[in-house]
Amino acid sequence: MTTATWDAGERALLQAAFESFDEAAHTLQQSYSTLTARVEQMDLELAQSNEALRRQLHVNEAMRRHLDGILESLSTGVLVLDGAGVVTRANGAAAAFLGAGHAGDLQGRPAEDVLRAAGLTSSDRPQRIGSRVVTITGAPLTAEAGGASGSLVLLHDVTRVCLLEEQLRRRERLAAMGEMIGRIAHEIRNPLGSVELFASMVRRDSADRPSVQRYAEQISQSVHAMDRLLANLLLYTRPDRAPRAWHHAEQLILDSLTLAAHAIAKAPVDIRLDLDPRIPLIWCHEGQMKQVCLNLIVNAVQAMPAGGRLTVSLTNEAESALGVPAVRLTVADTGDGIDPSHRSRIFDPFFTTKDEGTGLGLAIVHAIVEAHQGHIDVDSAPGRGTTFTLVLPHPAPLRALPPAAVQTCVCVEESAQ
Template identity: 40%
Template sequence: WNSAAEALSERSARRAVGRFLKEVFPPDASVVRRLTETVATGESRSEPEGVVERGDHRLVPVSIVTAPLFGRDGTVEAAVAVLRDLSRIRQLESEVRRGETLAAAGRMAVGLAHEVRNPLGAIRGAVQLLRRELGADSRLAEYTDVLLTEVDRVNRIIELLLDLARPVQLRPVPLNLHQLVERVALLSEEAARERGITIVRRYDPSLPPILGDEDRLLQVFHNLVRNALDSMPAGRHLTLTTRVSLNPLFGKMDVGAGPRNMVEAQVADEGAGMPEAVRARIFDPFFTTKDKGLGLGLAICHRILEEHRGAIQVESVEGRGTVVTCFLPIVK
C-alpha cells in the first residue's frame, strides 16, 4: 500500500495495512473482485475500466491488473494489484469531445451570423424610420422600442455564438490573481448584499504572478461569481479562494514549453448543487438549467481558460453546493 495508493483511495497505509480487503473497499468493488478471483484461480486478472471509491465517496476511474504470489510449494499465498488512475485520460477524452462540439457550434455560428445579421440590420433600420414617422408621442412608439430592444438582443446572442467560433485573441501579461478576483468581488458585493449572501475571501498572500489576459480572465470570474450568486438563497456564503495548486491532475501542466506549476482560483457556493448528469454537460454549448439563458457562458469560460493553457474543474454535491476551480500557469 504505497503513497500512490494512499493518494488514489484517500486511505492511509495505517488504515489499510493488516485489514481485510472488504474492510477497506466495498465488497463489490472491482479491485476486490479481481483479487479474489486471482487468489482463487492462481491466474492474473485485468480490468481496463474499473472504479475505486475514494474516502469522499467519489468514484475514480482506474485500470486494474492483478497477479498471484506463489509460495515455495507452488500454492497461491497472496495476490498483488496494480491500479492506474485514468482520471487524466478521461479528462483529455472529454476535452477532445468538447472541442469537437465547440468547433461544430462555431461553424454553425459563422453561417448563422451571415444569414441573420443582414436582415436584422434591415429590420432595425426600418423600425427606426417607422419610429421617426410615428413620432415620440404616438401610442405605437412603445412597440417600436420593443422591436429595437429585441433586435439588439438577437445581435448580442449572435456575438456570443461568434465568440465560440473566433480564435481567442489573448494579450498575456504578468498579472496579480488576487487583484483580478478582488475586482470581481468588489463589483459583486452589492448584488450579494441584496440577496443576503456573504462573500468570503481566502487569498494566499504568497501567490506568484500568473500569465494571462486581464479582460478575458475578468470575463471568466464575473461569469462564475454571477452563476454562484444565482444558485444560492439568502443567508449562504460565496467563498473565493486562491492558492498554489497541489491538484494531482492540474497542479502541473504542459503549456507548450515544458511543465509549469499552476495556481488555483476557486469559486465555491452553498447552493443546491447538481446531479452528475448535469455536471457532465455544463460546458456543452446551449446546455442550461436556467429559465433564462443561452447556455453559452460556461462554454466560453472553458474556451478562454483552454487558450490560457489552463483548465477548469467543477465538483458538485447535491444539497451542499458547487466548487468551480480555475487553473492558470504561473509566470516562469
Template identity: 40%
Template sequence: MTLTGPLRILFLAAAIIGISLFHYLTPLHLPALHDIFQRLYYLPIILAALWFGLRGGLAASIIVSILYVPHVLFQWGVHPSLELEKFLEILLYNVVGGVTGFLCQKEGERREELERAARRLEESYRALRSQADLIIGIEEQLRRAERLSALGELSAMLAHEIRNPLGSIRGTAEILRDDFQPGHPKHEFLEILLKETDRLNRVVEDFLRLSRPGDGERKTCDLAAELRELVTLLGSDAAARGVRIGLEADEVPPVTGDPEKLRQAFLNLMLNGIQATGAGGTVTVRVKMFPRSGDDRPLVELAFADTGAGIPRESLERIFTPFFTTKEGGTGLGLAITQRIVEGHGGTVTVESEPGQGTTFRVRLPL
C-alpha cells in the same frame, strides 16, 4: 513481538551461555542430559543464521565451538570414544551454521531483489497511469478543439444569416410598438418580441465568443484590482438577491493576458455563484499563490466559492460542455466560454461541489 538487532544478539548470547553452563554444571554421570544440551546448541545457531545470514550462522557456531571445546577436553577427556563423537558434533555445528546461513542469506538477497523489482514495477505502473491520464486529457482537448473548430465554421455562416434578420425584426418591432400605448395588448406582445430578440442576439454573441475567442491584446493584468472592480460592480445585484459577496486577496504578482477576456471569465463565475446562492448566502472570491515543484512556472489560484445548493454529481462531468445548463433560461455557454478563456491563457479551471454544501470553481493561471 519482533526483536530488534541488539535484542536478538542478547537473546542468542544468553541462549549459548545458558546451554554451556548447563553442560559444565551437570555431572557426567547424566549423559542423557548432556545429549539434550548438546542438541540445544542448534537452536541459537539456526536462529543466528536466519536473523543475520552466513556471518551470523558462522559466528554463532564458532562461539559455540569455543565454549564447548573445554568441556569436551577437560571433562570428557577420560572417554576418548565419546570425545571423538563430540568433536564431530562440533564440526556439525559449523556445517549447519554455514549452510543455513548461506541459504538464508541467499533467500534474503532474493527477497530484496524481488522487493526492488516490485518497487520498479509500481513506479512503472504509476508512470504509465500518469501518461495514460495525460493522453486521455489530451484526447479530450483534441475532441473539444475539433468540436469548437466545427462550431467556428458553422457560427461564421450563421452569424450573418441570423443577426441581420434579427436587426430587421427588432427595428420593425420598435416602430410598431410606438403605434400602441403602454397597457395595450399589442404593446405588451411587442415588448416580449423585443426581449426575445435581445436574448437571441446574446445567444448568437455567446456562440461567436465561444467558437472564436480571439487572442486579444496581451498585457500585464492586476487580478486583485480586476476582482475588486467586479465585486463593486456586482454588489448591488448581490444585495438585491440577499447575497453577501466578499473578496480575500493575497498579494500576488500580476499575470500576462487579455484583461477584458479574463474579466469576462471572472464575471461569469461570480454571476453563477450569485444566481446559485439563495438569500442569506455568501459568495467568496479568494486569490492566493499556488506552489508548484520543479521548474514549472508558479501559479496563482482564484477560488470562487458559493453556499448554494451545489451541483448534482451526474452534472459535474458535463458542467463545461457547451449548451449544457441547469438554469432555466440559460444558454449553457457561460462556463464553456470561461474554460476557453482560461485555457487560452495557459491555465485550468476545475469545479468542486457537494449537493447542499455549495460549489467552488478554481481558476489557476501561470504567472
C-alpha cells in the same frame, strides 16, 4: 624344574598379551585420532554450512524486504489469492482502494467478498469507487514447477485516463459545435443589423405615433439581446484571438463583483476576498477575465437562492501542471452543489439546469481559460457547495521587477492594445 619352566611359559604368554594389548591400544589411539580429526572436519563443514545458510537467509530476508517495498510502492492495488480464491496477501494500495484500514485486514477473506464489500465486481470494465475509477484484472500465479499456485487480482486507478478521455471527447464535440456556432452567428448577425437599422428608422419617422415608437423600441431591445447572445457565441468560438497584458488583480475582481451586483442583490450573500498581496498583477485579457469572474460569481450566487458565503481567492500555484509559474483563482460558494450526473456536461454549450439560462456561461469560462493556456477544475457535491479553480500561467520575469517598473510595464502593455 617344572615350576621354573611354567613360570617362564607364563611370562612369555603374559608378554605376548601385553604386546597384543599395546598393539590394540595403539590401534585404538590411531582410530580415536582419526575420529577426532573427522569430527573436527565435520564441525568445520557444519560451521561453514551454517554460515552459508545464515548468509542465504540474510539475502532472502533482504530480498523479501525489497519485494515488500516494491509491492507497497505500487500505485496498483495487488491481491494475492490461494487456490481457493482467499486473499493471502495485499498491498497498501489495495487496502486504500477497498476501504480497508490496513492490508492485513484483507487477508483470510474470499476475494469476491472483499470486492463486493467495496461495491465492485470482477468485471474488467471501469468501475467507480468514490471519486476514483478503477479497472480490475486477474492473472494466474505460477509456481517454480510450472503449475498454478494461486492468482493475482490487480486494481488499476484509471481516473486520470478517463478524465483525459472525457476532455478529449468534449474538445472534439465542442470544436465541431463551435465551428457551426460561429458560422450561424455570422449569418444571423448580418440581418440583425438590418432589423436594428429599420427599427431606428421607424422610431425616427413615427415621432407622432407613440405606440409605433414603443413597438420599434421593443424590436430594438430584442435585437440588442440577440446581439449580446451572438457576441457570447463568438466569444466562445474565438477567445484565443484577444491580446493579453498585465492587469491589477484586485481591481479586476472588484470590477467583476460590481458587474454582478444585480445578481448579488437578490440574495443575502456574504462576500469574502482572500487575495495574496504578493500577486498584484495577473497576465490576461482584461475583458475576457472579467467575463470569467462575472460568470462564475453569478453562477455561484444563483446556486445560493437563500443566501450563503461567496469566497474569491487568489494564490500562487506551488506545483503547477502547466510547467510554468502560475496563479490559482478560486470562486467557491456554499450553495446547492452540482448533481454528479451533470458534472461531465457543465462546460458544454447550451447545457443548463436553469429555466432561463442559455447554457453559455460556463462554456465561455472554459473556452477563455483554455485560450489563456490555463485549466479549470470543479469540486462539488450536492448540499456542500461548489468550488471552481482556475490555474493560469503567470510569467515570472515581471514578478521580480520593482513596483514602479511593473506599473510602467502595465501602462506600455495596455497602450499597445
